[in-house]
Amino acid sequence: MRLAETNDTGKVKIITEKGNNCIEKAIQTTMEVALGLSSIILNNTGYVETVLNFTQSINDTQKLNIDFTYNSNDRFSYFLETTLYRITTELINNTVKYAKATQVRIVFNYQKETNLIYFTYIDNGIGFDLANIEKGSKGLGLMHIQQRIQVTKGFMKIETSVGNGMKVYIELPVIDLVNEL
Secondary structure: OOHHHOOOHHHHHHHHHHHHHHHHHHHHHHHHHHHHHHHHHHHHHOHHHHHHHHHHHHHOOOOOEEEEEEOOOOEEOHHHHHHHHHHHHHHHHHHHHHHOOOEEEEEEEEEOOOOEEEEEEEEOOOOOOHHHHHHOOOOHHHHHHHHHHHHOOOEEEEEEOOOOOEEEEEEEEOOOEEOOO
């Protein structure tokens, strides 16, 4: 039975839930494939192109709209590009799983003068109580992100509260820029 063929609210709810589950499975599969291929894609195209491809595949599901803007397509070391990519996909994964968001804005800003990357991630989801997450075992994804940032001697700030989405600000030093080919 299709959604357009019924006025029964119970059936509409079931059909809608099944549709949403299929979309979420498609997003999860896309994320798993992207993570599996990320080393090849990152190596060939770099962080920006890899994220553009990844976010387009998420946008195609029409479950979540991701606006990714950037000011540089410079290449960085494989380690830094992998770190950035893992941070980006972990944040998107958290948004898909928990935030019930419809919009994400990601800004990648590389400042050559200071050799710093400024990364901003904002979603319009349900937000959460950061203090409770940090105390418990639920925030493993955020802990992994913080560990990655510490390894690169970077800085991260999270702003969120219940009902108000999430904003993540990250600053990473670029020690090992790879020249454009």
